[in-house]
Amino acid sequence: MGNASSMLTQYDIEEVQRHCHNLFSQQEIVSLYKRFCQLDRNAKGFISADEFLSVPEFAMNPLSQRLLKMVDGLNFKDFVAFLSAFSAKASLEQKVGLIFKVYDSDGNGKVSFNDILEVLQDLSGSFMSDEQRQQVLCQVLKEAGYTRESYLMLDDFIKVFGHFGLKMEVEVPVD
């Protein structure tokens, strides 16, 4: 795929589609490409952290820093792959997989008590004290059969979310 050109060939579209496991239609990929080019101001082939932060709705999101680590510098193919977890056609495992990756900031494949605490901190900020957060988390983990020292794996996450499913969808505007 050309890094400086803003022309997307049919071959490119199909390649991207395969890479995201057909979770987006070809029109959606074309729309996403337009959006990608809009955000990538100087056509470098990837969107920098700065350019993501220029979207106020994104910058104001409490999890923006964590997501930024995951999307910073992605080329278009990986950008689409990242967003594919938000497609209506994505499976529960794929969606939970993304959530797991957000919690597992050091990428070691397991989520500790502290990892969850950090995300809670990002979300609740000054509305809860650290102590309150720890108390709540301890209690909730105990009731689910885990302890403070437990490490949660991806399978544990899938088990936790399995019962009621997960609604995490974004619609790609198609002209």
Place this chain on the structure above:
Amino acid sequence: MSNPGKLITSSSELDLDRPNIEDYLPSGSSIQEPHGKLRLRDLLDISPTLTEAAGAIVDDSFTRCFKSNPPEPWNWNIYLFPLWCCGVLFRYGILFPSRVLVLTIGWIIFLSSYIPVHFLLKGHDKLRKKLERSLVELICSFFVASWTGVVKYHGPRPSMRPKQVFVANHTSMIDFIILEQMTAFSVIMQKHPGWVGLLQSTILESLGCIWFNRSESKDREIVAKKLREHVQGADNNPLLIFPEGTCVNNHYTVMFKKGAFELGCTVCPIAIKYNKIFVDAFWNSRKQSFTMHLLQLMTSWAVVCDVWVRDIISVRAGLKKVPWDGYLKYSRPSPKHRERK
């Protein structure tokens, strides 16, 4: 942008301006109250927040305000294309030169009247100001004519009265010229470089215009003071303010900066809506300089717009409201806002 990646703390003004976010959320998605016992699943479920973030990545209302919306191509079939080519020839070959001629004549007349008036009548301020005002209105009419501007004014003509300001939506610098043709306003503008800056320091100075510099924070107090002095004076021209603070693409209005409303005067709204069929008057200052923008206007068929005075902005002119501060175009939201969320 001077500080890539760093958050520039915006002033507390933005805090006070925070709109009621419930007004802007789509119906049905109000912030939910938790019910029942808190389970591990509920605690770990960050999907709403992630969905919002992904939604913003995919599309966001702020970027849409500043997007130039290209016109739909209508000239692509075999019947219309040659017509379009003739149109291009006509516009560039005939219209453009005659417009340049009109504009040149206008400038000659203007300068040959303005310079003598300005220097010879130094002692008679009242008369001088009156003549200068009419001359500025004249050159603006020439400008408007040079784009074949068809401007329909609705509502009463603004008059010179103290303690009154006018606010208008902003699409391009030509907004100022169109309104100036109607009445010689004093306006508050960003100081520009180049030939525009020269015009600002000489001619517009005589109208009593006020300059500011976006990047200087101390500037704000000085400007606020100047504004207050201006509206108190009975002799000064009516003051025109563009409260969005920046050019918006004429499909939306962004949140107004509140300076215009804090002066303790009556505020009269003016709305400008351009007819896109003729030309898209949005000046995307990132994409083109003002000179290019003017040239583009002069090679189009016409600039057609409606100006409404004293009607409610945004509802009347068919523009949509967006809860974003226009200055976010230049800086990032402060960390304070993220915490609130």
